[in-house]
Amino acid sequence: MPLKTIASLDVKRLEILDVNGNVDKALMPKVNDKTLLEMYRLMFQIRRFDERAILLQRSGRLGTYPMITGQEATQCVPPLALKPSDWVVPTYRGGGVYFARGMQMRYGLLYWAGDDRGTRFPDGSNDMIFSIPVGTHLTQVAGLAWGQKLKGKGAVAVTYCGDGTSSKGDLHEALTFAGQFKLPAIYIIENNGWAISVPRKRQSASQTLAQKAWGYGVEGIQVDGNDALAVYKATTDAVERARKGGGPTLIECETYRMSHHTTADDATRYRDSKEVEAWAKRDPISRFKLFLTARKLWDTKKEKALEAETKKWIDGEVKAYEEFPAPNPLDMFANNYETAPRALIEQRAELEELLKFKGGARVLMSLPPTEGRFP
Amino acid sequence: MRVKTAAPAKTRTLNLVQAVNEALDVAMDADKRVMILGEDVGRNGGVFRATEGLWKKYGEERVVDTPLAEIGIMGSAIGLAITGYKPVAEIQFDGFMPSVFDQVVCHLGRIRSRSRGKMSVPLVLRAPHGGLIHAPEHHSESPEAYFCHTPGIKVVIPSTPYDAKGLLLAAIESPDPVVFFEPKLLYRSAKGEVPAGHYTVEIGKARLVKEGKDLTILTWGAMTVACEKAAERLEKEDGVSIEILDLRTLAPLDLDAILASTGKTGRCVIAHEAPNSGSWAAELSALIAERNLLRLHAPVARVGGWDIRMPLFRLEQYYIPDADRVLMAARKTLNF
Numbered sequence: 001m002p003l004k005t006i007a008s009l010d011v012k013r014l015e016i017l018d019v020n021g022n023v024d025k026a027l028m029p030k031v032n033d034k035t036l037l038e039m040y041r042l043m044f045q046i047r048r049f050d051e052r053a054i055l056l057q058r059s060g061r062l063g064t065y066p067m068i069t070g071q072e073a074t075q076c077v078p079p080l081a082l083k084p085s086d087w088v089v090p091t092y093r094g095g096g097v098y099f100a101r102g103m104q105m106r107y108g109l110l111y112w113a114g115d116d117r118g119t120r121f122p123d124g125s126n127d128m129i130f131s132i133p134v135g136t137h138l139t140q141v142a143g144l145a146w147g148q149k150l151k152g153k154g155a156v157a158v159t160y161c162g163d164g165t166s167s168k169g170d171l172h173e174a175l176t177f178a179g180q181f182k183l184p185a186i187y188i189i190e191n192n193g194w195a196i197s198v199p200r201k202r203q204s205a206s207q208t209l210a211q212k213a214w215g216y217g218v219e220g221i222q223v224d225g226n227d228a229l230a231v232y233k234a235t236t237d238a239v240e241r242a243r244k245g246g247g248p249t250l251i252e253c254e255t256y257r258m259s260h261h262t263t264a265d266d267a268t269r270y271r272d273s274k275e276v277e278a279w280a281k282r283d284p285i286s287r288f289k290l291f292l293t294a295r296k297l298w299d300t301k302k303e304k305a306l307e308a309e310t311k312k313w314i315d316g317e318v319k320a321y322e323e324f325p326a327p328n329p330l331d332m333f334a335n336n337y338e339t340a341p342r343a344l345i346e347q348r349a350e351l352e353e354l355l356k357f358k359g360g361a362r363v364l365m366s367l368p369p370t371e372g373r374f375p
Numbered sequence: 376m377r378v379k380t381a382a383p384a385k386t387r388t389l390n391l392v393q394a395v396n397e398a399l400d401v402a403m404d405a406d407k408r409v410m411i412l413g414e415d416v417g418r419n420g421g422v423f424r425a426t427e428g429l430w431k432k433y434g435e436e437r438v439v440d441t442p443l444a445e446i447g448i449m450g451s452a453i454g455l456a457i458t459g460y461k462p463v464a465e466i467q468f469d470g471f472m473p474s475v476f477d478q479v480v481c482h483l484g485r486i487r488s489r490s491r492g493k494m495s496v497p498l499v500l501r502a503p504h505g506g507l508i509h510a511p512e513h514h515s516e517s518p519e520a521y522f523c524h525t526p527g528i529k530v531v532i533p534s535t536p537y538d539a540k541g542l543l544l545a546a547i548e549s550p551d552p553v554v555f556f557e558p559k560l561l562y563r564s565a566k567g568e569v570p571a572g573h574y575t576v577e578i579g580k581a582r583l584v585k586e587g588k589d590l591t592i593l594t595w596g597a598m599t600v601a602c603e604k605a606a607e608r609l610e611k612e613d614g615v616s617i618e619i620l621d622l623r624t625l626a627p628l629d630l631d632a633i634l635a636s637t638g639k640t641g642r643c644v645i646a647h648e649a650p651n652s653g654s655w656a657a658e659l660s661a662l663i664a665e666r667n668l669l670r671l672h673a674p675v676a677r678v679g680g681w682d683i684r685m686p687l688f689r690l691e692q693y694y695i696p697d698a699d700r701v702l703m704a705a706r707k708t709l710n711f
Contacts, residue, residue, distance in 0.1 A: 063688060064511050092511075114509060114688030132513040133471050134443065164443035168474075195443045197419035203442050270418045329693035332686040343652065347681045357699055 011211045013222040016229040019282050021290025029233035033297055035080060039228050040292055041306065042080075043072035043285045046096045048310045049105055052318065053095075056109070057263045061322070065112045066093040070258030073228040073284035074190050076100040078158060078235040084125040086239075087144045087157035089137050091190065092130045094160060101127050105314075109321040117327060117371070126155075135165040138174035138187070145178065145185035145248070154243040156184040158235075164195025166209050172216075175250065179217035184242035186235065187218075187250045191225065192257035193279075197270040213250035225253030226284035229291075256282070325368040329355065334372025345375055389569040392562040394536035395425045395501075398543035399463065401573050403433050406461060409547060411438045412448050413465030413501075422467055423503060423562055449475040449500070453482055456498040461547060466502040469556070470513030475500070476521065483552050484527020499546045504532060504556035505597050505648050506695050509688045516685060517596070517649035522554045523626040523658070529578055530626040532556040534599040536567040538623055541576030549578060558597035565600075581629040587618035590642040590705055593633065593659055595622045598646050598696065605701035615709060625655055630662065637663050641672040642708045646701045651679035673711035676704045 016027045050069050056062040068075060075096025079088065082101075090097035095108050102122045111118025121127040128144075131137040138161060145157035161171060166189050178185045189209045193200050206212060213220025219238070223230040231253060238249035256279040260267045292298035333340065333348040340348075355363050389397065402409045411426055417440035420427035430438040441448050445466055452462040466472050479500075487495050506515030522530045531546055531553055533539040539557065546553035558565075584599060585606065594602045599621045606617035618636055622629065637643045643663055645656040656677040663675050678696045686694055 063509055111687070112511075114511075114691075116687045116690070118687075132511060133474065136474070162443075167442035167444040167447070169444065169446055195414070196422070197415045197417075198440050198443065202440060265422075269420075327689055329690050332681070332683060332690050332694065336683045343682050351681070351693060354693075354700060354703065357703060 009211055009214055011208050011220065011222060013224070014230045014234055015224040015227055016233060017227045017287055017291055019287050021287050021294055023229065023291060027233065029229060029236060031229075031232060036292060036295075037297060038080060039077055039232070040285075040288055040298070042076035042096070042100050043228065043288065044306060045310045045313065046072055046076060046099050047285060049099070049314055049317075050095070052314050053109065053112070054259075054263065056318065062109060063112050063114045064262050064264045066262045067257070067259035068093060068095050070256045070279065070283070071190060071192055071225070072096055073231050073288070074188070074225040074253040074255045077228050077231040078186075078188060081232065081235040081239045082158060083155070085153075085155050087126040087128065087141070087148070087155070089128045089141055089144070089157070089159040090130050091134070091160045091162060091165075092132055093162075093190075094130055097160065098127065101125055103127070104317065104320075106317045106320040109318065110324060113321070115324070115327055116332070117324065135161050135168040135170035138165075138170045139177065141185055141187070142174050142177040142181075142183055145183035145242075146181060148184050149181070154184075156186060156239055156242040158186045158188065158239075160188045160190050162195060163189060163191040163193065163200050163203055163209060164198065166191075166212065167203055171212070175213065175216035175218050175248070178248035182245070182247040184245075185248040186238045186242060187248065188235075189250065189252045191252055191254050193255075194257050194261070194267070194271065196261045196265060197267075208252060210250060210252035219247070219249040220252070221249070222252040222254060225255030226282050226287070228284060228288050255284070328367045328370050330367070330370050331372060334370065334374040338373075340375035348374070385571045386568040387571065388566055389536045390563050391533070391536045391539050391557065391565045392423055392425050394540040394569050395543055395557060396427055396429070397569065398540040398547070399426060399429060400432070402461075402463075402544055402547045403429065403437065405573065408459060409437070409461045409463065410455065411463050411465065412441050412452055413439075414441060414443055414448075414467050416440060416465050421465065423559065425465070425501070425557070445471055445474045446478060449478040449483075452498050452500070453478060453486070453496055456496045456552075457486065457494050461497055463499045463501060463547060466500065468514045469502050469504050469516040469518055472502055472516075472518050479522065479528065479554075480525050484525050487527065487551065495550055496552045497550050499543070499549075499553050499555050501555045501557065503559040503562070505558050505560055506685060506688075506691050507560045507597065509691075510559075512687055515688070515691060517647065517680070519556060519625055520649055520653060520655045523655050527551070528626070529553045529624065530556070531578060531624050532558065532596045533623060534558060534561060534565065534596055534621050535582075536565060536569045538576050538582065540569055541574050542578065542623065544573060545575040545578050548575065553578065556596065560597040561600070576623070579624045579627050579629055581632040582621040582623050583632070584619035584621050585617070587616040587640065589615040589640055590617050590644065590709055591636045591640045592617060592619045592644050592646060592701065592705070593622060594619065594646045595625060596648065598648055601696065601698045602646050602701050604698035605705060608698065608702055609705055613706070613709070617705070628659070628662070630666075633659065633663065634666050637675075638667050638670045641670055642711075643671075643675045644678060644701060644704045644708055645675065646678040646696055646704075648695045649680055650682045651677050652682045654679050673708045676708045678704045
């Protein structure tokens with residue numbers, strides 16, 4: 001009997017805006033000028049914020065920090081397709097996502113300064129803290145989406161993982177659940193080319209990461225992750241389908257990590273600068289600016305005003321971050337249980353005793369008031 | 376208690392991560408079956424530079440930059456070991472180890488027994504250990520108790536460069552799997568004389584850090600340094616004599632050394648970084664109570680992390696015990 005083809009892959013790649021700012025009109029999504037300007041503002045401001053955060057780290061005013069530069073379109077645009085009631089779980093390199101969801105960035109700085117008070121997200125918005133052991137959130141997002149399906153109000157769950165994380169079993173199980181239960185989940189693989197020192201081509205023999213979707217009955221697409229319009233179209237299509245009960249989508253956004261893995265890394269040890277230079281020409285922000293300018297939505301005057309506004313905003317966030325009083329060590333005992341067990345009550349008292357031993361009774365008086373629930 | 380080694384011809388001052396690197400180099404040079412698997416261990420030389428230079432020297436077939444998949448690293452290392460290779464698998468941070476538990480608990484320590492002794496898994500699982508380097512969340516954990524609780528495997532944690540090299544070579548040569556923790560606080564801060572070439576430190580033997588007669592401190596990893604500081608102050612300020620044992624191997628324990636020392640002093644403080652409840656200190660305390668009860672003058676004290684998650688690094692110095700906490704516990708034990 002002859003071999004029959006019983007299934008085949010048809011992996012599509014979406015590109016709308018080229019590096020010169022030209023748009024493929026046939027593919028242009030329905031999007032109003034206000035949203036286009038918002039995309040630009042978010043990408044522009046988070047780039048400047050990233051630059052400042054690196055300066056803060058280099059001058060000893062911040063801990064290890066994961067840079068966002070280059071990935072602004074992939075991070076800032078998908079939230080614009082969402083409502084506050086939708087769930088969002090970015091990766092640890094997700095400052096742009098949180099910013100677009102309305103987070104006050106002083107808290108982002110506080111987190112990377114090693115302060116637990118930094119995990120504060122806006123009230124009324126369903127944002128979750130990222131996972132540091134990468135990919136361990138992916139199955140949870142299937143559960144978040146499942147909850148939305150059961151509630152029947154049309155909300156969706158969106159999450160991110162990197163190209164490296166796509167190698168982990170977590171994504172396999174997450175997509176298995178999402179496909180099997182037809183969940184309103186959108187998985188964005190933020191393929192930035194590098195998992196610390198390991199390039200995408202050494203991560204998996206799979207030709208694309210988007211095609212992994214096919215194995216699980218999930219819709220899949222690859223987009224130019226530096227093309228804000230393509231990212232917007234792919235996300236809005238996926239969200240619309242998910243809201244109507246059409247099930248999950250895997251979106252591979254092909255972008256590039258323009259900087260080191262974190263401030264603790266040195267990418268020059270393992271990466272060719274020519275590759276970085278080539279990607280600089282595909283920058284998501286500069287091509288979007290050309291596009292807005294051609295549409296008469298942007299000019300030098302507006303750019304100057306945005307630059308000034310951004311500096312003022314960042315100065316304000318950095319000041320607010322640096323003005324947080326030192327955390328009270330006793331705070332670490334709060335919020336571990338709804339009601340603290342006896343062991344924690346005893347141990348907290350032991351920590352008080354230690355603080356007195358170290359600095360005398362005055363040390364306790366000088367600490368800021370404790371926060372959070374205890375016992 | 377002390378492992379005696381022949382006086383080597385040539386020693387140099389190395390830090391702990393250099394000693395680890397040298398052990399790997401010596402092992403790979405001597406035995407072609409030794410391979411290194413892990414994330415960023417190749418071209419990048421590891422995030423702590425523990426494998427620096429080895430990729431260039433031994434090639435990408437033997438120093439393998441794996442995909443980002445800890446279960447893949449652990450499971451394939453088990454398979455390679457069964458087929459006669461000697462994999463040294465690196466998990467980049469202690470906080471990324473939970474995903475390998477399935478392989479460790481369900482397979483790693485059981486294959487020898489399940490194959491009725493026909494197969495063995497001579498591999499080493501290396502990981503950095505502990506806190507106090509201002510690292511991000513999940514990068515400062517002390518998960519040793521989970522591994523010590525698992526039958527069939529050995530758990531090792533050196534605190535000096537000499538021990539790091541000798542124990543890692545012993546681990547690579549061990550016929551059974553070894554989980555090898557490296558205190559990241561000590562990677563660069565611990566310096567010491569290390570012989571060139573090959574030597575081993577026996578797995579299962581504690582190191583007598585200092586002899587004393589009034590109180591025994593049992594410890595391991597980076598906490599050894601805090602205990603030495605506490606002992607110095609106690610001897611100076613309180614006029615007492617403190618003995619410190621650095622366990623070096625947590626499983627199997629050096630029971631002879633532990634019982635001899637605590638039987639001699641009759642007072643014991645166990646200091647470590649992990650949350651105290653259900654910790655390996657709890658096992659030690661139980662063993663001492665079971666075997667040495669009538670020789671004790673005071674209850675065994677445990678000084679560990681609090682029973683809460685490790686806070687972000689601004690507060691880590693209040694979570695991980697320091698010399699002050701060891702000293703306070705020692706005074707209570709001495710004055711019992």
